[in-house]
């Protein structure tokens with residue numbers, strides 16, 4: 138892989154996004170970690186810089202187009218044109234659909250779906266100019282199988298899958314591939330919070346429903362991103378790459 142290519146990761150301060158940022162940074166890529174959690178960004182980026190990585194952080198709420206564009210301007214100035222985007226930032230929580238407040242529905246769509254739109258669209262001019270780009274969205278098994286008490290979450294992630302497939306068609310001739318990874322259960326702060334609040338059973342119990350009997354790790358997802366963003370994956374686009382231990386087949 139050409140390790141000079143600049144990588145943007147949203148939700149880079151925690152969980153899957155952090156694991157992806159760490160892998161690309163250790164592979165020698167300049168990495169921009171964008172997130173709303175400034176403290177975690179500072180802590181995690183310092184650890185990577187101590188290991189010699191070239192990392193930029195920016196506080197970005199992906200629902201705010203102006204914040205994304207300001208961050209991308211800083212990325213271009215400090216690291217160079219954007220070649221790889223991992224649209225990962227997301228939220229999830231359980232709520233009964235019958236009493237779901239409109240605001241809760243809207244917030245889920247704003248972060249998980251419109252946030253992906255804001256993350257991808259302003260990065261495209263760099264990829265078009267380079268005639269090369271890689272985009273990976275992080276969706277969810279919830280959109281594949283449906284999810285009890287997470288209709289709003291599953292709907293947002295279904296939108297991400299439809300967006301991914303459509304962009305794959307639209308951007309293929311420009312040298313840009315677009316794929317999605319829909320994880321099932323990955324051991325991250327988000328999953329642990331769902332267990333802590335009783336929205337998920339314990340990860341040990343969930344593991345009984347996973348053929349490869351453990352939750353995924355951020356690194357499991359990062360390895361798939363590494364492949365999808367490599368030159369070796371130039372013929373892979375519009376795909377759902379299920380990195381899920383066989384939980385959904």
Ligand SMILES: NC(=O)c1ccc[n+]([C@@H]2O[C@H](COP(=O)([O-])OP(=O)(O)OC[C@H]3O[C@@H](n4cnc5c(N)ncnc54)[C@H](O)[C@@H]3O)[C@@H](O)[C@H]2O)c1
Pocket residue numbers: 147148149150151152153154171172173174197198199200225226227228229248252275276277278319320321322323324325326327328
């Ligand atoms: N962990 C799982 O089991 C699982 C399963 C399926 C899908 N996913 C998806 O994977 C992605 C990453 O989840 P995770 O488990 O690593 O969660 P996480 O909570 O550990 O990390 C998500 C990161 O996104 C950031 N974020 C949230 N809202 C944001 C916003 N508006 N703007 C910018 N950053 C924002 C958070 O601050 C956090 O750092 C999410 O899109 C999630 O839906 C996770």
